[in-house]
Amino acid sequence: MKRLILAALAITFLLAACGPSAASPTPLDVPAMQTQAVQTAYAMLTLTAPAATPTPLPTATGTPVPPATSTPTPDFSVIKHESLYFNGTAEMVLVFALNGARGEFRLTGNEYAYECQPAADDPDQLLCRGAFQAPGREVIFNLYESSRSEALLTLDILIPSLYPPTPEGMWCEIEPLWMGLGGGYGCYAVTCTINGQYYDGTPDTCVQPWRWPVP
Numbered sequence: 001m002k003r004l005i006l007a008a009l010a011i012t013f014l015l016a017a018c019g020p021s022a023a024s025p026t027p028l029d030v031p032a033m034q035t036q037a038v039q040t041a042y043a044m045l046t047l048t049a050p051a052a053t054p055t056p057l058p059t060a061t062g063t064p065v066p067p068a069t070s071t072p073t074p075d076f077s078v079i080k081h082e083s084l085y086f087n088g089t090a091e092m093v094l095v096f097a098l099n100g101a102r103g104e105f106r107l108t109g110n111e112y113a114y115e116c117q118p119a120a121d122d123p124d125q126l127l128c129r130g131a132f133q134a135p136g137r138e139v140i141f142n143l144y145e146s147s148r149s150e151a152l153l154t155l156d157i158l159i160p161s162l163y164p165p166t167p168e169g170m171w172c173e174i175e176p177l178w179m180g181l182g183g184g185y186g187c188y189a190v191t192c193t194i195n196g197q198y199y200d201g202t203p204d205t206c207v208q209p210w211r212w213p214v215p
Helices: 002-018 030-048
Strands: 080-087 091-097 105-109 112-119 122-131 138-145 153-158 170-176 188-194 197-202
Touching (some): 080 153, 091 105, 105 122
Antiparallel strands (some): 091 122, 105 138, 170 188
């Protein structure tokens, strides 16, 4: 039995020796493989890396400015002169219809200043009060609004012959100043007395309004 086993082993070795020889294993180039793996991994990282996103800069947010609204220009052309009257013997009043116009107004008459205020019972009626002008005298009136230098309205008025009552016994000496006395045409110097005593007067009616009749 022992001999048979040995014979079988011998035949096996013989057949193995006679058969094709086994191929020799190819040695692995470990350093080269490592280098190639690193390059491949780097290439993949380079190809798949996301593009850099720029960080947005903060934008200034300003307070919204409302659109500019223009103030409508008031229409002063609607103002009309209505009347003129005497307030006693010392004041003359010119009346204007404002017709909806509003503002701060003033009036001049031959360089005299007149104060203008709306009527207490009617704000659409403007009353301009000032110096008494001699009846029969021509006066150029100019109405102004405080925010404007040009006149809104110009009036050429001949003061009506409405005389105040002359004090009893008053006698006046009236001198026309243009007659060699150094005054303008239509200007007078007036001196009035009652019972020989000085009562009233003016050296120049064009400078100081005269409330009594003059020639």
